[in-house]
Amino acid sequence: MLTHLRPALVMLVLFTALTGLAYPLALTGIASVLFPWQAGGSLILRDGKIVGSALVGQNFTSPTYFQSRPSATSAPDPNDASKTIDAPYNAVNSGGSNLGPTSKALINRVKAAADAKREAGWTGLLPADALTTSASGLDPDISPENALLQAPAVARARGIDAAKARDLVLAHVEKPWLGFFGEPRVNVLLLNLALDAQK
Template identity: 35%
Template sequence: MRLPNWLAQHLAALRAVLVFTVLLGIAYPLALVAAGRIPGLDGRADGSLISAAGQTVGSALIGQSFTDADGNPVPRYFQSRPSAAGAGYDPTATAASNLGPESVVDTHATDPQESARGLLSQVCARSLAIGERDGVDGRRPYCTADGVGAVLAVFRADGLTGPATRVVSVNQVAPATPFLTVYEGVAVELARPGHDYVAEGGLVTPIRGDAPAEPAVPADAVTASGSGLDPHISPAYAQIQVARVARERGVDPARVRHLVAEHTSGRGLGFVGEPAVHVLDLNLALDQRFPAS
């Protein structure tokens, strides 16, 4: 007996669902799991996890912070670069900050919760903090001594031209001291919360200052990676941390420097990328060879 056309179509659809369920919902996932058990691939399939003393302590592919319960860097460890992924190194929120070279003006809202720092001020603050922590010069071009972007909003008599009539240090609010007292003969004011000086007609004017052209604190120490998950730092950032780590662990800095060299990987294929230091591997090696007293 020939089935009705509508019923035949439904049965055909049901057979297709069953076949593709078996193929794509069972066979294909099992094949991928089996491939992940192949020697040499099993570590990657398990997330490239790193273990120490029988416990999983992190991943070879995802960075982490070395901070205390209050979020302060632990001095005896090498510190990772900043992260913009969630609260930091969150693999479920991998992302960049979406701030760019033109993000030089901070937002000072009347509600502090709505205030936000631009990229320049974030970089300035991080560089200043690292300089103080590691005993190096934390100054950077276009940064103030108190760690914000050295940026003025300059109001001119004819809009874009003419003499300055008003000057505001847009990233500094009371009780700060303006990083410049006078600009083009006009006294520099502090910014006031709730004001958008650019929208009011001020011309954004970054001031370079007297910082060295090549900052002692390298770029990766003050900026996040595109993914926010990079587990590496540059050898230059590792080197400025050597003295602090050696002091905290009571060892000769030369021995710590040698350990950094051991955990520095070269360029891929000899020419791709830059040399890098895996922070977790380095800190685990520190704990093994030079336990903190």
């Protein structure tokens, strides 16, 4: 029996060291040298302080800012650990709602989001990313259509010209990678930082 067990244990230790330690450390080292900003979390600094990451969305609630896409992330309820509460953009608990298209809870949530957007002054056809969550719940980007629909309301709240807000959105549209991988998008944090810089 020992003759069979010894090679199995040796292989277990060897592959654990190789795939669990050496390979991740090598990749982390290479990434840190070749892509230091991305490997460090794509952190965005303003006045020497970290204000966020280009890869993780934030929950902007003020009408003077462009709003991120809805987030379905949650956190433990401080009053009852067996339950959860909504915690938008909680990077510790990434995940979607897992509600199906026929779910009454999903239909009610989307309807409530649409009603809130209409009350805030949004007009026209509402893009899907303005009403639905992403799979991770942490998406930092919205569609250009979503951002352009928000521009008049943000301009009103800030007391600036609507054309200026629209131009700012158009200046922050990121094209698909290599021209065809992905969709055009707008990073909400970068857009809001540019909005603040215009004061």
